[in-house]
Amino acid sequence: MVEELPLAQRPLAELPLDSIIMQDCVSAMRALPAKSVDMIFADPPYNLQLGGDLSRPDGSHVDAVTDDWDKFDSLAAYDKFTREWLTEARRILKDDGAIWVIGSYHNIFKVGSAIQDLGYWILNDVVWRKSNPMPNFKGTRFTNAHETLIWASMGEKARYTFNYRSMKTLNDELQMRSDWEFPVCGGQERLKRGGVKVHPTQKPEALIYRILLACTKPGDVVLDPFFGTGTTGAVAKRLGRRWIGIEREADYCSAAIERIEAALPLDESALKTMQSPKAAPRVAFGTIVENGMLVAGAVLTDAKRRYRVTVRADGSVMSGDTTGSIHKLGSVLQGAPACNGWTFWHYETPEGLKPIDDLRQTYLLATQI
Amino acid sequence: MVEELPLAQRPLAELPLDSIIMQDCVSAMRALPAKSVDMIFADPPYNLQLGGDLSRPDGSHVDAVTDDWDKFDSLAAYDKFTREWLTEARRILKDDGAIWVIGSYHNIFKVGSAIQDLGYWILNDVVWRKSNPMPNFKGTRFTNAHETLIWASMGEKARYTFNYRSMKTLNDELQMRSDWEFPVCGGQERLKRGGVKVHPTQKPEALIYRILLACTKPGDVVLDPFFGTGTTGAVAKRLGRRWIGIEREADYCSAAIERIEAALPLDESALKTMQSPKAAPRVAFGTIVENGMLVAGAVLTDAKRRYRVTVRADGSVMSGDTTGSIHKLGSVLQGAPACNGWTFWHYETPEGLKPIDDLRQTYLLATQI
DNA sequence: ATTTTTCCTGAATCGGCAA
DNA sequence: GTTGCCGATTCAGGAAAAA
Numbered sequence: 001m002v003e004e005l006p007l008a009q010r011p012l013a014e015l016p017l018d019s020i021i022m023q024d025c026v027s028a029m030r031a032l033p034a035k036s037v038d039m040i041f042a043d044p045p046y047n048l049q050l051g052g053d054l055s056r057p058d059g060s061h062v063d064a065v066t067d068d069w070d071k072f073d074s075l076a077a078y079d080k081f082t083r084e085w086l087t088e089a090r091r092i093l094k095d096d097g098a099i100w101v102i103g104s105y106h107n108i109f110k111v112g113s114a115i116q117d118l119g120y121w122i123l124n125d126v127v128w129r130k131s132n133p134m135p136n137f138k139g140t141r142f143t144n145a146h147e148t149l150i151w152a153s154m155g156e157k158a159r160y161t162f163n164y165r166s167m168k169t170l171n172d173e174l175q176m177r178s179d180w181e182f183p184v185c186g187g188q189e190r191l192k193r194g195g196v197k198v199h200p201t202q203k204p205e206a207l208i209y210r211i212l213l214a215c216t217k218p219g220d221v222v223l224d225p226f227f228g229t230g231t232t233g234a235v236a237k238r239l240g241r242r243w244i245g246i247e248r249e250a251d252y253c254s255a256a257i258e259r260i261e262a263a264l265p266l267d268e269s270a271l272k273t274m275q276s277p278k279a280a281p282r283v284a285f286g287t288i289v290e291n292g293m294l295v296a297g298a299v300l301t302d303a304k305r306r307y308r309v310t311v312r313a314d315g316s317v318m319s320g321d322t323t324g325s326i327h328k329l330g331s332v333l334q335g336a337p338a339c340n341g342w343t344f345w346h347y348e349t350p351e352g353l354k355p356i357d358d359l360r361q362t363y364l365l366a367t368q369i
Numbered sequence: 370m371v372e373e374l375p376l377a378q379r380p381l382a383e384l385p386l387d388s389i390i391m392q393d394c395v396s397a398m399r400a401l402p403a404k405s406v407d408m409i410f411a412d413p414p415y416n417l418q419l420g421g422d423l424s425r426p427d428g429s430h431v432d433a434v435t436d437d438w439d440k441f442d443s444l445a446a447y448d449k450f451t452r453e454w455l456t457e458a459r460r461i462l463k464d465d466g467a468i469w470v471i472g473s474y475h476n477i478f479k480v481g482s483a484i485q486d487l488g489y490w491i492l493n494d495v496v497w498r499k500s501n502p503m504p505n506f507k508g509t510r511f512t513n514a515h516e517t518l519i520w521a522s523m524g525e526k527a528r529y530t531f532n533y534r535s536m537k538t539l540n541d542e543l544q545m546r547s548d549w550e551f552p553v554c555g556g557q558e559r560l561k562r563g564g565v566k567v568h569p570t571q572k573p574e575a576l577i578y579r580i581l582l583a584c585t586k587p588g589d590v591v592l593d594p595f596f597g598t599g600t601t602g603a604v605a606k607r608l609g610r611r612w613i614g615i616e617r618e619a620d621y622c623s624a625a626i627e628r629i630e631a632a633l634p635l636d637e638s639a640l641k642t643m644q645s646p647k648a649a650p651r652v653a654f655g656t657i658v659e660n661g662m663l664v665a666g667a668v669l670t671d672a673k674r675r676y677r678v679t680v681r682a683d684g685s686v687m688s689g690d691t692t693g694s695i696h697k698l699g700s701v702l703q704g705a706p707a708c709n710g711w712t713f714w715h716y717e718t719p720e721g722l723k724p725i726d727d728l729r730q731t732y733l734l735a736t737q738i
Numbered sequence: 739a740t741t742t743t744t745c746c747t748g749a750a751t752c753g754g755c756a757a
Numbered sequence: 758g759t760t761g762c763c764g765a766t767t768c769a770g771g772a773a774a775a776a
């Protein structure tokens with residue numbers, strides 16, 4: 001007779017994959033098996049503690065985060081809450097798993113301090129620089145133009161996943177730095193119901209995309225204990241990762257389900273939804289993929305269709321078992337010392353082949369001026 | 370007979386201005402009078418916890434921070450140390466003073482958490498983006514390309530200095546954001562003795578310059594409890610601020626003294642231009658009427674001609690049976706909590722509508738000088 | 739249909755002073 | 758401590774409206 005396996009060895013199949021647990025974050029995590037997920041991405045309440053109303057110089061009203069879920073009785077209460085969920089997160093993570101947490105100065109120091117105290121090992125802090133932050137209307141402080149993310153492994157000696165090459169390719173053959181620029185979530189990407197935003201703090205997909213691409217492998221299980229409207233689930237689906245969401249609010253859950261079901265390989269409409277840095281004069285091919293202008297799996301050929309490569313999620317391309325940047329594959333396949341991949345490679349359109357440089361131009365036009 | 374003043378009221382003259390206290394940070398601070406300094410800038414040990422030696426891909430050796438002053442027995446010991454010096458800092462600061470602390474992910478979460486626990490009120494966290502960071506030689510993480518600064522006042526309701534106009538001017542007439550880009554300290558600025566850098570973590574003067582310019586007034590006293598080679602002193606001198614340094618190591622002290630003596634203060638005129646345009650003398654709207662620049666009975670409208678009021682002889686304005694100041698009517702008619710009547714209300718000219726603020730400027734030009 | 743202008747909004751710990 | 762008045766204060770980008 002087969003004995004019941006101890007909790008820590010329960011098979012992964014018992015995880016409620018690709019679904020939302022509509023429940024309180026901590027109690028839902030307690031029901032999950034130990035050492036069972038590869039990554040946790042968490043966007044916990046920030047505990048903003050806002051004062052009175054705020055108006056813009058033109059008199060219009062600022063729509064602030066006033067939801068109950070962001071209210072805590074005290075700093076100590078927030079600290080306690082933070083340590084509770086981080087403790088459960090640690091139990092659920094595999095030994096070679098990792099955690100990402102995003103926050104602002106209101107809460108990130110409490111989060112980071114708890115992460116260190118609980119035995120996690122911080123690998124990087126990453127800064128999300130907002131290209132279009134809300135200004136400081138009263139002129140009393142610096143424009144709060146960034147948020148902070150913490151990436152930590154299970155311990156000083158623990159292993160973790162980091163797809164170094166993917167990041168370097170995504171960043172046009174330069175090491176990816178700890179400061180990332182993205183616009184805030186708006187436009188078509190922002191979920192709305194009756195013209196009103198569904199969630200006050202929806203995160204941009206491009207941000208989660210980069211995190212999952214950097215720190216998970218295809219098929220990995222990603223848990224988001226503060227699922228909200230399911231950005232993590234939508235990106236995970238897009239990138240071929242499994243996901244589990246925990247979310248208390250029924251409204252957010254229904255919006256998330258609808259959204260993730262609709263998530264598809266991106267089409268042209270995505271161009272409008274996820275704009276990206278406008279500063280960089282250089283555009284990495286990875287940025288084109290990250291923004292959905294080309295999807296992973298797309299096939300590129302040269303103008304005469306003699307060579308063909310397949311686009312991968314990190315902005316590299318592949319031919320047989322050779323992989324590399326668009327420039328490298330162009331030179332290798334031709335046997336040439338160098339190649340400008342932007343003009344060499346083409347993609348199929350209803351009007352025929354077009355150089356991928358057109359996409360770069362479109363991207364630049366959309367993001368510059 | 371005059372009784373000895375309590376510690377909290379000791380005259381400022383007792384502060385060891387523009388000098389270095391060569392002593393342990395906490396004990397030196399204990400000897401300073403309470404509520405006596407305007408700002409503290411602190412660059413405490415980062416508690417880096419480095420493993421073995423690190424080499425570059427070319428085999429060369431990376432000169433890491435291995436000094437004793439950066440070693441702590443445990444995370445708890447670092448935490449205790451942090452709370453000790455932050456507590457003393459709080460005692461020494463004036464009620465309307467402020468503190469800046471710089472750190473990396475190794476220590477900044479502990480620092481920020483302690484700052485919040487001790488009753489300081491965080492105003493911003495600021496990211497120093499390094500334009501030329503050291504790469505991640507092993508390709509195991511993101512390039513650690515930034516450090517974090519925390520700016521905090523003495524409490525939620527405490528006042529603090531922020532030279533908004535100076536920052537906006539410095540940033541090409543756009544609000545200064547919370548992410549600042551500077552190169553790391555090198556070249557001529559980097560202090561060396563016999564070709565060897567004197568201090569492993571010397572900060573760029575441009576960074577301190579911006580902080581002092583933003584958050585102190587000329588003549589303010591700035592204390593740096595981890596003085597090192599005296600960047601804070603050199604910048605304070607240049608900007609016409611007073612400084613106090615605390616530094617344990619004699620080598621750093623001598624280098625700092627030499628450096629600060631060589632630093633040239635900006636002359637007064639240069640300082641003036643960087644200060645905010647000293648709040649222009651206030652002009653009552655009534656003065657404009659009194660001088661005939663607008664006559665009683667004149668009609669003012671907003672830029673879109675949605676609202677209109679009539680000017681009265683005493684400088685009040687009227688709409689229907691509502692009367693009051695230009696500001697009050699602006700807010701009442703719009704239903705807004707506040708309104709700057711000078712920019713909201715316009716008067717008719719042959720060239721079209723013009724804000725009445727133009728009249729104020731004309732009046733100021735005519736009466737000043 | 740195309741270009742120009744206006745409008746709207748985003749995790750925000752967002753006054754100072756005198757009576 | 759409270760109230761009330763004076764008057765200082767916004768950037769980027771997408772979408773809708775107007776020309």
